[in-house]
Amino acid sequence: MSEIELDSVYKIFGPQQERARKMLDEGHTRDEVQKETGAVAAVIDASLRIGQGELFVVMGLSGSGKSTIVRMINRLFEPTAGRVTIGGTDITGLSARELRRVRAEQISMVFQHFALMPHRTVLDNAAWGLETRGVGTAERRERSREALQIVGLGDRVDAYPGQLSGGMKQRVGLARALATDAPILLMDEAFSALDPLIRREMQDQMLDLQESLGKTIVFITHDLNEAMRIGDRIAVMKDGRIVQVGTAENILQDPANDYVASFVQDVDRSRVLTASSVMEDPRSTLGPHEGPRAAMRVMREQQVSALFVVGPQRKLRGAVRDDAVTEAARRDGTLDEVLIAPDDLTWVTPDAPLYEILAPAAESPLPLAVVDDGRLVGVIPRVTLLAALAGEGEDSPHVSLAGSDGTGANHDRPGGVESASSISHLSDPPPPDLGGHAEEAAGA
Ligand SMILES: Nc1ncnc2c1ncn2[C@@H]1O[C@H](COP(=O)(O)OP(=O)(O)OP(=O)(O)O)[C@@H](O)[C@H]1O
Numbered sequence: 001m002s003e004i005e006l007d008s009v010y011k012i013f014g015p016q017q018e019r020a021r022k023m024l025d026e027g028h029t030r031d032e033v034q035k036e037t038g039a040v041a042a043v044i045d046a047s048l049r050i051g052q053g054e055l056f057v058v059m060g061l062s063g064s065g066k067s068t069i070v071r072m073i074n075r076l077f078e079p080t081a082g083r084v085t086i087g088g089t090d091i092t093g094l095s096a097r098e099l100r101r102v103r104a105e106q107i108s109m110v111f112q113h114f115a116l117m118p119h120r121t122v123l124d125n126a127a128w129g130l131e132t133r134g135v136g137t138a139e140r141r142e143r144s145r146e147a148l149q150i151v152g153l154g155d156r157v158d159a160y161p162g163q164l165s166g167g168m169k170q171r172v173g174l175a176r177a178l179a180t181d182a183p184i185l186l187m188d189e190a191f192s193a194l195d196p197l198i199r200r201e202m203q204d205q206m207l208d209l210q211e212s213l214g215k216t217i218v219f220i221t222h223d224l225n226e227a228m229r230i231g232d233r234i235a236v237m238k239d240g241r242i243v244q245v246g247t248a249e250n251i252l253q254d255p256a257n258d259y260v261a262s263f264v265q266d267v268d269r270s271r272v273l274t275a276s277s278v279m280e281d282p283r284s285t286l287g288p289h290e291g292p293r294a295a296m297r298v299m300r301e302q303q304v305s306a307l308f309v310v311g312p313q314r315k316l317r318g319a320v321r322d323d324a325v326t327e328a329a330r331r332d333g334t335l336d337e338v339l340i341a342p343d344d345l346t347w348v349t350p351d352a353p354l355y356e357i358l359a360p361a362a363e364s365p366l367p368l369a370v371v372d373d374g375r376l377v378g379v380i381p382r383v384t385l386l387a388a389l390a391g392e393g394e395d396s397p398h399v400s401l402a403g404s405d406g407t408g409a410n411h412d413r414p415g416g417v418e419s420a421s422s423i424s425h426l427s428d429p430p431p432p433d434l435g436g437h438a439e440e441a442a443g444a
């Protein structure tokens with residue numbers, strides 16, 4: 001069961017709401033509806049499922065309906081139509097008293113500009129949320145102290161708001177929300193007023209909090225980079241409608257429409273995409289029992305000069321290169337004798353962001369091995385990496401490169417990182433952009 005569910009939720013402000021809704025369902029735009037009826041459709045037919053412990057981002061331009069949608073999650077705004085469920089309870093049907101309880105126990109909210117009370121200490125400001133919930137002095141101070149500790153203000157509890165920086169004030173707001181112990185945090189542009197460095201720090205803190213406290217967080221931002229950086233999933237809104245929901249990688253790799261595509265075109269892909277989203281199947285590998293002659297045959301067939309060797313369950317045992325394999329075959333040796341161990345190869349984990357693997361990829365003569373728990377789960381030829389960063393789709397020409405099956409060392413360069421130096425003199429010359437030659441060679 002999802003923690004938060006929205007089913008076909010609408011919020012329409014102003015006159016003729018029923019008529020406005022009919023028009024929207026008939027496919028009229030928000031502008032047309034407003035001209036015709038005078039009603040403002042802030043949120044149109046929104047459905048979402050947000051899981052327990054998820055950091056869910058709602059993103060969109062100003063006026064797209066972000067604040068309205070979160071305000072319906074705690075019913076600060078009454079939905080015009082549709083259903084909102086929190087932890088299985090339909091909150092659209094609750095009485096005022098029941099609703100207060102859900103709000104007190106389940107949901108806390110942090111705003112962009114929330115007011116700290118200037119004559120109260122940081123501690124009493126943080127305790128405010130608990131005070132309004134009727135928690136006694138001793139308990140609320142204790143809980144607030146803990147929350148301030150979590151956000152890094154443990155040593156400022158006695159300060160007054162006037163003595164704090166903007167970032168610190170924002171932390172007090174966060175502490176106030178944390179002190180309530182509510183499992184759901186709604187954050188509306190909570191960091192938007194902060195300057196970039198502090199903002200980044202706060203983002204990191206959010207990620208830590210989510211991990212350590214397991215909160216379900218709905219985070220609103222109009223900043224795409226922020227969304228992509230922290231969101232487990234992101235909902236993109238436009239003119240009151242949710243136009244796409246997905247992970248940052250989904251949205252970058254597979255935008256739902258031209259609007260989303262143009263929205264994300266300037267995103268720094270190297271920070272969002274990870275090894276797992278661009279890696280390819282390691283199609284040709286050698287099994288543990290194959291000998292040097294089998295290795296030579298596969299290399300000839302595949303037009304490659306090195307191969308990864310895997311054991312049971314695709315455990316990466318290492319790699320072999322053509323000259324060593326040929327030499328082993330000549331003296332009737334085994335593959336093991338010429339195996340380059342995983343520790344001497346350059347490999348990355350599936351969750352490594354692309355910007356971290358650029359340098360190793362540039363320096364590794366082999367495609368990068370993507371290794372998860374010791375298993376070879378994919379390979380990234382350098383050309384694949386470059387194509388992904390350039391935003392090229394799957395059908396770009398690189399897939400026909402002989403080396404792109406992960407076996408080849410078509411992407412060789414002299415030198416290389418230390419870990420790969422033992423195989424760095426390997427292989428054929430063409431750099432990745434000379435794919436045509438590789439194809440010719442393969443056909444020859
Ligand atoms: N109380 C209201 N009465 C009338 N219209 C409203 C009201 N609240 C919001 N709107 C309208 O609903 C639309 C969505 O507003 P909302 O505040 O949800 O946008 P937002 O995405 O949060 O924008 P921002 O990034 O500027 O905060 C806007 O066109 C806004 O003018």
Ligand SMILES: [Mg+2]
Nearest residue numbers: 066067068188
């Ligand atoms: Mg807003």
